Amino acid sequence: MKQTKILLPETEMPTQWYNVAADLNNPPAPPLGPDGKVMDPSAMSAIFADNIIEQEVSTQRWIDIPEAVREIYQQWRPTPMFRAHRLEEALGTPAKIYYKYEGISPAGSHKLNSAIPQAYYNKMAGITRLTTETGAGQWGSSLSLAGQMFGIDVRVYMVKVSFQQKPFRRSMMQTWGGEVLASPTDLTETGRKILAQDPDNQGSLGIAISEAVEEAASREDTKYSLGSVLNHVLLHQTIIGLEAKKQFAMVGDSPDMIFAPCGGGSNFGGVAFPFFADAAAGGKQARLVAVEPTSCPSLTKGHYAYDFGDTEGHTPMTLQYTLGHDFMPPGIHAGGLRYHGASSLVSQMYHEKLIEAVAVPQVATFDAGVQFARAEGIIPAPESNHAIRACIDEALRCKESGEQKTLFFNLSGHGHFDMVSYDKYLNKELEDYDYPQSEIDAALERLPKTAL
């Protein structure tokens, strides 16, 4: 009987996260304030708790996972790794394909890995309320559950069009006790200003971030929480890659290439960074491949420059690959990858050629997702389909060349709340979209001038 599932014993669950900042050739580029000068970490304390800020700027290689966090992690962690025997057979490839499955978390994706410690640290800092934004709802639902578990109230500013058209993740957040508002609201200055100009405004992630940040900055008991991009979020996600390394050791194998979807970067960083640690320590250098949509090609086609994290320009500026903070993402179905920029850490590693990136078109990602679902059973999230596409492409190259490479991808979540997009795919209603180079070039003109 072939072994498909590789389970790490609970006693082997990592007790520390890995901080890649300790192993970079150059120190991480610091965030800049609105005046274009290097921001003092304490300037972030209006919206983040001090213990979170401390983690954000830490260069310590290993950081302890608090016991209270591990106790909750263990409800679904260590997550299983699978050898995709049936997919290999369907492809007829000599390559070995492994995947790690983060969709078994109660919230259905890897996002809960950071929501739990963020709720914990805020609780320790005496915070009783958290605000955040959400688009499709992956992050908002994770933080709602995490808040519930630590007795912290969570208010989620949900992009109005998603609030109205995607009610299921909204119900999920509410089931876990989260308060969900359709953004723009009349509760913040940002929201009121926008509604005064345009009462029918359907909202955007940029507006929702601005509202959540504004509220957090205005209340003593409230902080803001972000689900990707920042260093501490990527740190929390490294538990994925750390577990995977142990699981590879259990079967006496190790990956030659690792694929993960890349939007803000927490998914990619979470699975790839711990393998970079091996290379940094002189060990095997697996090729680390960030996979993004051709419709949002920040790494593969964007500018490496200081830019804002949000559309409105209310956040600090970070050095990143960006399509311009006023980038309007096309309506692709991988909501988690519809972001103009990328994590500063991921961007720096890409700039220094420590990692690779590839862009794949939408329809091909669903081709891959359906092929995977029919072979392996699990229906993947549209974001995950990007990694599957790139992995299958490599497996097919191995079929041509006869190479027996070991390929590994992160199946970051299930697609149970994304069946509308599978339905469109099956009805041949999905389209590809290449974000035009002219738009990318034009965005360069609109990057914040203070940082140049």
Next chain:
Amino acid sequence: MKQTKILLPETEMPTQWYNVAADLNNPPAPPLGPDGKVMDPSAMSAIFADNIIEQEVSTQRWIDIPEAVREIYQQWRPTPMFRAHRLEEALGTPAKIYYKYEGISPAGSHKLNSAIPQAYYNKMAGITRLTTETGAGQWGSSLSLAGQMFGIDVRVYMVKVSFQQKPFRRSMMQTWGGEVLASPTDLTETGRKILAQDPDNQGSLGIAISEAVEEAASREDTKYSLGSVLNHVLLHQTIIGLEAKKQFAMVGDSPDMIFAPCGGGSNFGGVAFPFFADAAAGGKQARLVAVEPTSCPSLTKGHYAYDFGDTEGHTPMTLQYTLGHDFMPPGIHAGGLRYHGASSLVSQMYHEKLIEAVAVPQVATFDAGVQFARAEGIIPAPESNHAIRACIDEALRCKESGEQKTLFFNLSGHGHFDMVSYDKYLNKELEDYDYPQSEIDAALERLPKTAL
């Protein structure tokens, strides 16, 4: 750090199913044909493969699980058992609460436990097509995936109103390669007859069964597959309870009371029968509690009589607790429990007072489900909420009495495709419905006369 998850090693996964028919005091009551006479098993061969019929009538206590089935089972089995520490704390009960989680199967519920072997046995018998019916889509999606894995075409007759109003499980079936038709169709005599009389007919489970059976009976290469009620389906589900017994042994505990939702009976039988085996062998007698909705109270209020399995009266008659085969289930959200009757094995055990039953109202089941989701993270299927309600009620009784009972329930599936019902609950739009005694009494008149 408190242990919440109890994982059975893969090497400990059961290699045999348990057949409760071997341990009953009286032989199972045989099915009757349309003439009211005991049916010869061979009469079923028009719609079931011979190896399935053999299992259906077997009284052998232990039946080997084929290696090809175990190989697929191991993708998600053994499923985890959890000690519900946080729920216990929220309730303030001295009772210990455990639950087994079947929702981690790729199809999201226990249904896949029987879909896989049914596809396997049909494959072994040379069958290349299977027909089945589905309401909300739990069973249809499981069989679509199982068929895909064994290279068997699956055609699902889906109740038209669900086909139109619940597109997500339909997309799931299609993603796995299942062919999904809105029933009534114009492909069967049953369907054409109904559409001729009523072109706008919205379908029912009874009609869908009739169409699926009619097609299977008319083609050599095609058989019919059912997701509950029958003996072989309950047999396949016993892997749940068999694993649970080993998991209890791992933590040195054993349940005093076991709760499972009961519609057709495969969920309840799957978790409860293996514990009945202990009692039959002179060991501990855990109380086995089948939990049903007050809107479909077949065990608690129905007649113990021979009745059909479908509305149209095309199936054999079995001895069961029934509300009458023409029972029109109220529109409650636990679609899997909207059935007029019950498994013959479960009915016989209830009649002989070997198991218990309780009926709970809809709103209270969602109260319990939301309380559970906030404490434990997982959002349960509406069917599972019935077991959770009954278990919480007992835990609260223990709080009153101070008893430290060990309680156990089967969390048969997740609620990711049922968020509409959570939304209605949160908006206080859900209602309770007690099926009236007068209707139940009246149904007695309409039971098939040939069997009386």
